[in-house]
Amino acid sequence: MNGLIQFISDNLQIIYILILAIFVGVEVIKNIPAVLHTPLMSGANALSGVVVIGAILVMLQSDPDDYFALALGFIGVVLGIINVVGGFAVTGRMLQMFKKKN
């Protein structure tokens, strides 16, 4: 129990941000017309590629002789940036097709 209280007081800021971000995510997505579900999902999917920043940090922080960390970081950056670039590009391509004719 003490451990839990200690944990909460140590990480109060993160917990606040976490909870607020959950609500922002829910509010932003609510009442989206079905026409945009697929672009929205692929856009959100691209956003989850933000994990690439972590992979970059792995490479920056690893010892230049630590080939294990560098190799895994390298693969992580490649996979993460595929997620980001591919995700945004394909979302853009889809949205390009939605047009309203008059």
Add this chain to the structure above:
Amino acid sequence: MSISLSIIYLIATVAFILGLKKLGHPATAKNGNLIAASGMALAIAATIFIHDLQIPTSVYILIGLALLLGAAIGGWMAVKVKMTKMPELVSLFNGFGGASAALIGLVEFSKNVGDKMQGTTIVSGIIIGAITFSGSLIAWGKLNGSIKSVVAIPRYNTINNIFILAIIAFAVFTVSTGTSNQAIIFGLLGAGLVYGILFVLPIGGADMPVVISLLNSLTGIAAAITGILYSNMVMLVGGILVGSAGIILTIAMCKGMNRTLGAVIFGAFGGTDTAAGADKRLGTIKKTNPSDAAIMMNYANNVIIVPGYGLAVAQAQHVIHELEELLTEKGVDVKYAIHPVAGRMPGHMNVLLAESNVDYSLLVEMEDINSHFKNTDVVLVVGANDVVNPAAHNDPSSPIYGMPILDAENAKHIIVNKRTMNAGYAGIENELFYNSKTVMLFGDAKDALADLVSELKNM
């Protein structure tokens, strides 16, 4: 962390929220995508260049190479993909994001031995990342048809649920002992990979929209966990946004298919008893031919088209748009009725029709169009089956009982285009086909619609 980096991350975070918000409205969606992408570019560039570490040039070169390589692959895939293959691609990209999170955890594990807070984030990042990676790959394989088998092991769900509980218990144990044993962490990675496979493998193709949406949400959570690990706000907020948005979309999909989220994760998924009602005599069907069907539509005041995935399989999106334009020229009011789970991912049908230049204001969602069917002269059902099955309303023994459907049966006349009389994806008989107001137009969707178009042109 330097203050300039923090400020750039703050700007990127705002760009993510703003971009996602704008993505939700047809008029601003394109801008939204650009804003979110710019935020991402900014955050990535700042991460590389703003820090007080001494980085050898070789590492910079490696990072640059990785970024170029990945961007080239991702961009190439995005440009090449066919719109019918969109769900597979999103799945694949999603899996890559998950894999990235798992790899980060593997490296960080050895650097953070003994720290329980960091240990928890690392271990959960590895497990969730591994599940999304292998799960997404299986989803990708199932969607493109390379993985077909639906395994039928008794008590499959029980075994699966025990397995995930065992993984969680082992993870808790690993963190609490503060072990530095690399073998354990690889074991957890492997267990996560196996669970991802087991989780997605038994799920039927019709339920894929829910799974893709759920896996997408999980990748967001993995990214957020990695953000906690590095106390990196842009990763944390970005990941959580995706996670909670993904859950909302998943719940929306569940509602569209009359399933609860709990049933999706822990329940009998896609394995419902499909034999129910299969051998009921439902009466006789009436066949029609393209010329009679064309006459019916030509003299109608209004026509509603109900497109299903069969339309996309037959590559008939373009010819249906031609049909719609032709009818509109003749003064017929034409609308498309879109079921929330039409296609293989949420909103997929809208994308497919948009690709053939259908005006999106003609695509009407289920809740808005259902009350209009009773005043509609002709409904044309193309490649759709379960989403217009009245058994969802009036047969409590049916597996789809309670699922929201398009009330096509209320229209004055119904034309159903199907290849054969085989049952739909869920394997259930459809009494709509035996309705006295229904006529069946058999044939491949593309050919049948092309025939309709040429008949209409001659009128």
